[in-house]
Amino acid sequence: MPLKYLFDENVDPEYVRQLRRQNPNLVVRMVGEPATPTKGILDPEILVWCEATGFVLVTNNRRSMPVHLMEHIAQCRHIPGIFILNPNLSMGETLEDLILVAEAALDDEYQDRIEYLPLTW
Secondary structure, three states: OOOEEEEOOOOOHHHHHHHHHHOOOOEEEEOOOOOOOOOOOOHHHHHHHHHHHOEEEEEOOOOOHHHHHHHHHHOOOOOOOEEEOOOOOOHHHHHHHHHHHHHHOOOOOOOOOEEEOOOOO
16 A cells, blocks of 8 residues: 655645646645644654554654654654755655655555665665
8 A cells, every 4th residue: 555645734736736747646635734734733743643544754844853753752652754845855856756656665664664765775
């Protein structure tokens, strides 16, 4: 089963629109959409939501997300994974990487990990 992605509110919504257009079979959500965390929610709460729903978080948050993940794991919690976008990649390169990863990932392959795009194969 492909990965499901939740984009945080600080990522350009165009990523979500283009990902849905390029691969309509992927489950892609954005913070603030129906049945997702509300805009302005704290990052630790987003991690709890991702854990409960099985979504991988896609974010630009390089500074505090590693700290939030360590705190989450210290509470004996888990998360399907976090992907941090690379500002040096084009949108097309990023989308290509996310689609490939979603379709090729093994179950729990990214659990409790932060991965920085692009992933190296």
